[in-house]
Every structure is written in structure tokens, then in C-alpha cells.
Amino acid sequence: MNKRNLLLLAGVLVLSGPAFVTGCKPKQLITQVQSGVAEKVYVAPGKHDEFYNVVSGGFSGGVAIYGLPSGRLFRQIPVFSQNAESGYGYSEETKPMLNTSFGYQVWDDQHHVSLSTTKGEHDGRWIFANGNNTPRIARISFETFRTEEIIEIPNSAGNHSSPFITENTEYTVAGTRFAYPLDDEGANPDVPLDDASFKKNFKSVVSMIAVEPKTGRMSIAFQVLLPGIDIDLARAGKLKSHGWIFFSCYNSEQAHTLLEVNASQKDKDFIVAINWKQCEEYVKAGQGRKSHVKYAHNVWDERTHSATSTFENQTIVLDPTQLPGIAYLMPCPKSPHGCDTDPTGSYIVGSGKLAAIIPVFSFDKMLRAIAAKDLEGEFAGLPVLKYASVLHGEVKKPGLGPLHTEFDGKGFAYTSFFVTSELVKWNIATLQVVDRVPTYYSVGHMSIPGGPTTKPHGKYAIAYNKITKDRYLPTGPELTQSAQLFDITGEKMKLLLDFPTVGEPHYAEALPATLVEPKSKKFYKLEENQHPYVTKSEKDARVVRDGKVVHVYMTAIRSHLAPDNIEGVKVGDEVYFHITNLEQDWDVPHGFAVKGSGNSELLIMPGETATLKYVPSRVGIAPFYCTDFCSALHQEMQGYLRVSAAGSDVPLTFGLGDTAKP
Amino acid sequence: MTKPLKPEWVAAGKAIYEMKCLPCHKLTNVRLVGPGWAGVSKRRQPLWIINMITNVDMMLAKDEEAQKLLELCLVRMPNLSISPEDARSILEFMRSNDGEP
Numbered sequence: 188m189n190k191r192n193l194l195l196l197a198g199v200l201v202l203s204g205p206a207f208v209t210g211c212k213p214k215q216l217i218t219q220v221q222s223g224v225a226e227k228v229y230v231a232p233g234k235h236d237e238f239y240n241v242v243s244g245g246f247s248g249g250v251a252i253y254g255l256p257s258g259r260l261f262r263q264i265p266v267f268s269q270n271a272e273s274g275y276g277y278s279e280e281t282k283p284m285l286n287t288s289f290g291y292q293v294w295d296d297q298h299h300v301s302l303s304t305t306k307g308e309h310d311g312r313w314i315f316a317n318g319n320n321t322p323r324i325a326r327i328s329f330e331t332f333r334t335e336e337i338i339e340i341p342n343s344a345g346n347h348s349s350p351f352i353t354e355n356t357e358y359t360v361a362g363t364r365f366a367y368p369l370d371d372e373g374a375n376p377d378v379p380l381d382d383a384s385f386k387k388n389f390k391s392v393v394s395m396i397a398v399e400p401k402t403g404r405m406s407i408a409f410q411v412l413l414p415g416i417d418i419d420l421a422r423a424g425k426l427k428s429h430g431w432i433f434f435s436c437y438n439s440e441q442a443h444t445l446l447e448v449n450a451s452q453k454d455k456d457f458i459v460a461i462n463w464k465q466c467e468e469y470v471k472a473g474q475g476r477k478s479h480v481k482y483a484h485n486v487w488d489e490r491t492h493s494a495t496s497t498f499e500n501q502t503i504v505l506d507p508t509q510l511p512g513i514a515y516l517m518p519c520p521k522s523p524h525g526c527d528t529d530p531t532g533s534y535i536v537g538s539g540k541l542a543a544i545i546p547v548f549s550f551d552k553m554l555r556a557i558a559a560k561d562l563e564g565e566f567a568g569l570p571v572l573k574y575a576s577v578l579h580g581e582v583k584k585p586g587l588g589p590l591h592t593e594f595d596g597k598g599f600a601y602t603s604f605f606v607t608s609e610l611v612k613w614n615i616a617t618l619q620v621v622d623r624v625p626t627y628y629s630v631g632h633m634s635i636p637g638g639p640t641t642k643p644h645g646k647y648a649i650a651y652n653k654i655t656k657d658r659y660l661p662t663g664p665e666l667t668q669s670a671q672l673f674d675i676t677g678e679k680m681k682l683l684l685d686f687p688t689v690g691e692p693h694y695a696e697a698l699p700a701t702l703v704e705p706k707s708k709k710f711y712k713l714e715e716n717q718h719p720y721v722t723k724s725e726k727d728a729r730v731v732r733d734g735k736v737v738h739v740y741m742t743a744i745r746s747h748l749a750p751d752n753i754e755g756v757k758v759g760d761e762v763y764f765h766i767t768n769l770e771q772d773w774d775v776p777h778g779f780a781v782k783g784s785g786n787s788e789l790l791i792m793p794g795e796t797a798t799l800k801y802v803p804s805r806v807g808i809a810p811f812y813c814t815d816f817c818s819a820l821h822q823e824m825q826g827y828l829r830v831s832a833a834g835s836d837v838p839l840t841f842g843l844g845d846t847a848k849p
Numbered sequence: 850m851t852k853p854l855k856p857e858w859v860a861a862g863k864a865i866y867e868m869k870c871l872p873c874h875k876l877t878n879v880r881l882v883g884p885g886w887a888g889v890s891k892r893r894q895p896l897w898i899i900n901m902i903t904n905v906d907m908m909l910a911k912d913e914e915a916q917k918l919l920e921l922c923l924v925r926m927p928n929l930s931i932s933p934e935d936a937r938s939i940l941e942f943m944r945s946n947d948g949e950p
């Protein structure tokens with residue numbers, strides 16, 4: 188291959204060095220693409236990508252799945268937002284997934300994903316995802332790519348530093364971005380918004396959510412009470428630092444208004460180091476306080492194809508001002524965002540959004556400083572370790588606005604810079620910057636396959652940019668979001684590909700397809716379907732009235748719905764269409780929709796049962812049909828429901844073919 | 850081939866028929882989505898039937914008789930993920946439907 192760099196000049200200006208973009212339209216466009224790039228991202232028709240890229244969906248409320256290196260979008264998984272395309276949050280079975288202590292929530296803001304690990308390495312079992320607005324954590328199955336569980340986090344507001352996991356997925360974590368009065372039953376949360384009230388009433392809490400190793404079931408193990416500060420991001424220790432977890436925080440000024448200015452006063456905030464193994468000891472010894480709260484726990488059952496929502500009413504809260512040894516503060520310049528631990532677990536990289544350096548903390552030095560009580564002082568009763576004593580060193584002049592750091596497993600770290608719009612590669616041991624590439628534009632999170640694990644897969648870095656501007660064909664004021672793929676196998680990072688993304692991607696992870704592809708589920712076995720309203724045989728398809736409630740036990744198979752003629756339903760009835768897809772082959776979903784239903788469609792996978800609620804509002808014939816093009820006679824997959832007046836005496840009848848009226 | 854038919858197999862085959870085949874196949878000679886099953890165990894070899902049940906995609910790709918049926922019905926018979934044992938029970942049920950003792 189040609190080793191000379193060919194700069195593509197067609198239609199673009201070329202210059203060297205990073206582009207300086209500050210949110211306004213960049214003055215000059217630069218694109219440096221080298222020859223031979225197309226074949227590096229070309230995945231031939233019918234061939235599969237090498238990596239799954241699991242990308243948070245931001246304000247779409249879901250998670251999106253891409254292939255790498257192609258950047259092709261495969262699927263959007265609804266998690267915290269209703270999705271009319273699949274019926275998630277609309278079907279009777281999925282509605283409980285979106286239940287909270289505030290009632291049913293149609294939307295949330297999904298920021299970070301965390302892929303399960305064993306011994307610090309990707310194991311391809313689960314995706315964890317946070318809900319930022321109404322604090323929640325979801326668990327998604329890598330077998331079905333469906334949301335299996337959502338747990339609400341009480342005593343919390345703005346669940347941003349979440350759902351990062353510990354080395355063996357013992358825990359997924361949550362933390363309050365907003366300091367906030369606790370939810371304790373009997374406490375009065377109706378407090379004034381002023382300085383004194385903030386200091387007295389507003390607290391921050393980090394939560395450790397235990398993950399049952401076999402089933403993945405989540406439960407809140409304990410919460411650690413912190414003073415009112417804004418907790419931003421988190422990473423667990425690994426290998427030697429396993430047992431610890433680190434949270435970045437800003438607003439140690441404890442401002443409650445104009446944070447832009449008032450929370451940027453001090454030149455250092457903190458990284459909070461929590462010793463969760465020590466916390467476990469205190470919990471075992473009964474040292475925690477019981478906090479009486481109410482939070483929803485929603486679980487999907489794959490046998491009944493249904494979710495249940497139950498309320499839990501207690502958490503254990505540990506107060507580190509009373510229980511020594513569980514929380515230490517490390518000063519970190521300035522308003523830190525990212526807080527990332529390297530693959531060896533030796534270093535913790537803080538990224539001060541407003542700092543001109545990147546501080547790198549040493550876990551060994553932190554332990555020594557703790558042992559030697561090498562303190563700078565106290566903050567709200569918590570020990571503050573001396574900056575110089577815990578510092579491994581600072582990366583000088585890396586760029587402006589560092590946000591997040593990932594690792595390639597070869598001793599290098601890669602940090603994203605929002606303000607100067609670039610990725611910067613540096614050596615962890617020597618702290619020297621070795622390479623930088625511009626991103627288009629204003630990168631937020633970045634990801635390296637396996638980057639947060641003990642064993643990075645390396646190969647690529649992906650930048651998830653906050654600003655798209657002119658990168659694609661314009662679509663009016665509202666544009667797609669943009670990601671960029673870089674080759675990091677050589678000394679220099681090389682831009683390979685731009686690809687559009689949905690929602691607003693924040694964090695993302697990527698893992699080798701070989702860990703996931705072989706166990707991807709193809710369909711649900713009819714024999715195993717335990718849905719209470721399943722219809723396993725077309726001969727059992729029927730309509731049953733119970734007062735004003737009508738249950739339609741319907742089956743779908745290429746290319747008819749049974750029954751397809753129904754009479755005797757009345758205006759104001761509550762009709763439940765329970766549809767079982769009788770197919771037993773991969774990729775043969777059927778859909779269902781009925782005219783004027785005021786509800787979404789259903790998309791029913793082979794062997795699955797799903798229920799659409801429909802309250803007919805007018806007299807007439809309501810046609811229904813299969814919405815998924817399933818066969819040559821898909822267009823024939825249709826039926827009629829006769830809706831009569833509320834008081835009418837039309838008897839309930841139903842049929843299909845021979846059993847319908849002639 | 851069993852002679853006489855095994856009643857347990859016939860019963861098992863009937864249960865599978867009702868769950869997975871009934872929407873498309875009648876037990877008479879009337880065509881629904883697929884051909885009616887009356888006489889099927891006489892007009893087809895047992896192996897051919899087993900293949901049709903367990904490996905329909907291969908049959909529709911390669912077997913001329915199966916392809917002729919597709920031309921007639923214009924719907925691909927779906928793969929219903931039937932195990933070889935279940936296919937044998939279904940065959941037993943088809944033979945019983947065709948009057949074998």
C-alpha cells in the first residue's frame with residue numbers, strides 16, 4: 188500500500204494542527220484523510236463488523252447499537268422512553284418498565300453505558316444504562332437486546348455519575364449530580380433556596396447497586412452520604428485498586444444559583460475515593476442508618492413476556508463523617524468531569540474542564556497518604572488528602588477543556604478536549620503528549636473498544652462530537668449527531684470515518700462481536716411461553732367478554748390473524764388484543780394496529796405474546812392489520828372489528844374463514 | 850416404520866399440529882395456506898415429509914416437488930424449529946389421519 192500521505196484536497200482546505208472551535212461555526216474546515224482509508228472501514232455486503240458499539244442515546248432515552256468499523260446503525264433499544272415503533276411503554280406488558288415513584292414516566296435522558304465485566308474484562312452479558320432525569324439504572328440483555336430491568340434510585344437527583352461498574356460487576360453505581368434534600372419519609376423536603384438552607388439541607392449521595400451474578404438482578408446495597416456537592420462521573424478501581432471507586436465532583440463552592448460563575452470560584456474541586464469493601468463491612472456490622480424511601484423496581488420476565496413493577500421502601504445509608512475509612516477527598520483542578528482509571532488500576536485521571544493540565548493520581552500514593560494521615564484539611568467533616576502527596580504527575584499543556592480519558596492497554600491514554608476540539612494521546616508513565624488529532628466538532632465522550640477494562644481491545648478510538656454543523660447534508664436547523672472513527676494502531680491517530688448517530692450520544696463502549704454474536708437469541712419458544720393470555724394454538728383463538736372488558740386471544744402467522752372478524756364490541760368497552768405470534772423462525776415478526784386506537788402499534792417477535800389496549804370511541808367498523816411486511820400475502824393479513832353503540836345488543840361473535848359468518 | 854402406529858406418538862404429533870401447523874394445514878384435502886394433509890403420507894415418502902418439516906428452507910431451495918407447491922401456494926412454508934423426534938411424531942399423526950391402524 189502507498190505509504191505516502193495523500194491529502195484529499197477536493198472541496199476542502201487543508202491546514203495542520205487542531206481546529207479551534209468554540210461553539211460558533213468554524214472559520215475554516217479541515218479534513219485530513221489519507222489514502223487507503225475506505226478499505227479499512229468497508230465491510231462488504233453480507234459480512235459482519237468486528238465490534239459492537241453500544242452508544243448512549245442521550246435525549247432519545249434509549250441505547251443504540253452500531254457496527255465498527257462500518258459505523259452502521261443496527262438497532263435502537265428503547266430503555267427510558269416510550270417507543271411507538273415497537274410498542275415499548277405502550278403495550279400492557281411493557282408499561283410497568285417505565286413506572287417510578289413519580290408514576291409513569293414517558294421519557295428520560297440516557298447518558299452512559301457500562302458493559303458487564305468479569306475480572307475486569309468484557310464478558311458480553313449485560314449493558315447497564317443510566318436515566319439522568321428521574322434517577323434510574325437499567326439493565327439490558329445482550330441475548331435479546333431488550334431492557335430487562337429498571338431500578339429507581341431514591342435520595343438522588345440527576346443520576347449522572349452512573350451506571351459505572353466494578354471489576355466483576357459486583358456493583359453498578361449511581362450518584363447525585365444535584366445536591367438535594369433526602370427523600371426520607373417524614374423529612375420535610377419543602378426547604379428554601381438560599382445559602383444557609385443549601386448547606387444545611389442539601390446532601391449528595393452515591394449508591395452502590397448490587398448485581399446478582401447469575402441473573403443480573405439489581406438491588407440497592409447501600410448509599411454513602413456526602414456533603415452537598417455535584418457528583419459528576421465515576422470509575423471503579425481495578426486489579427490493585429479493586430474495592431475502591433472514584434467519583435469526580437464540582438461545585439465544592441456549594442452554589443445554588445448561577446453555577447457557571449459561582450461554581451467556578453475555587454481552583455480545585457475533588458475526586459472522592461470510596462472504599463466500598465470497607466463500606467460492606469460497616470453494612471454487615473449494622474452500622475448503616477435505615478432510610479425510609481419509596482422507589483420502583485421494574486423487572487421483565489422473559490417467560491411471561493411481561494414486566495412487573497414493585498415498590499421497595501428502604502435503603503441503608505452510611506455516613507462517612509461517623510464511619511472512618513470509607514471516603515477520602517483528593518483535590519482536583521478545576522471542576523473535574525471525567526475520572527478514569529487506567530487498565531492496571533494504578534492511576535486515576537481527573538479531567539478538570541477548566542484546567543490547563545490533566546492531573547494523574549497514583550493509587551499507591553493515595554494509600555500511603557491515607558496511612559500517613561497526610562491531610563490538607565477537612566471538607567464538611569471529610570478528610571482531604573494533600574494534592575502533592577497523591578499526585579503521580581500532571582500532563583502539561585494538553586489542550587483546553589479535557590473531558591474524558593480512555594486507554595489502549597499499551598501504556599497510552601487518550602483524552603477528549605471539548606474546547607480545542609481534539610483527541611490527545613499521551614504516555615501514562617512519562618505524562619508526555621505524543622499525538623493529537625482534530626475532531627469535527629467539539630468532542631464530548633470518546634471510546635476505545637475495551638477502553639475502561641483491564642484488557643483494552645484497542646484498534647480504534649471513536650469521538651462522539653457535540654457539534655455537527657456542516658459535516659453532512661443539512662436537514663434544517665436540527666441536525667444528526669456525529670461520531671468519528673480513528674485508527675489508533677500506529678503512532679499517529681488517523682481519521683477513518685464520520686458516521687451519524689441518533690439522540691445525543693454521551694458515553695459509549697465497544698466490544699468484539701465474538702463475545703455477543705453467538706448467543707444472540709433468534710426467537711422465543713412457543714412451548715416456553717407462559718404469558719397469562721397466550722394463545723398457543725389457532726384453534727384456541729377466541730374473544731371473551733367480562734363486563735366491559737373484552738379479551739381478544741388472537742394469533743398471528745403468515746398470513747392471517749385469528750380471529751379476523753369480530754362483532755359485538757361496544758363503544759366504551761376496554762378491549763385487550765393479546766396477540767401471540769405463532770412463528771418459530773428467526774426474523775418473522777408480526778405487527779398489529781387497529782384504526783383510531785390512540786395507541787402505538789405492537790411489534791411481536793416469533794413466539795411472543797403482546798397486548799394492545801383499545802377503547803373504541805365511535806360506532807363503526809374498525810379495521811385491523813399486520814404492520815410488518817411478513818410474506819407475499821402480507822397485505823391480506825387484515826381483519827374487521829364491528830363496534831356497536833354502548834347499549835346495543837349485538838351478540839359477541841368471532842371467526843376466521845369457515846368459522847366466520849358466510 | 851411403526852406397525853401398528855404408536856398411540857403416544859400420534860397424540861404428541863396431534864398436539865404439535867394444533868400448536869404449529871393448524872393455522873395453515875387442514876386435515877382434509879382442502880388447501881388453506883398450505884395443502885390439506887389428507888393423503889399426504891401416501892403421496893410422499895416418509896423421508897421427504899421429515900425433510901419438509903425439519904429443513905423446509907433447504908427443500909424450497911433444492912427440491913422440485915416442494916418448489917411446485919410453493920408456486921401453487923405462493924407462501925413459503927415457515928421453518929418452525931421442529932426437532933427430529935417431533936417430526937417423527939407428526940408423521941405418525943399424518944399416517945393416522947390417513948387411516949393407518
Ligand SMILES: [Cu+2]
Pocket residue numbers: 745746776777778813814815816817818821824
Ligand atoms: Cu404479518
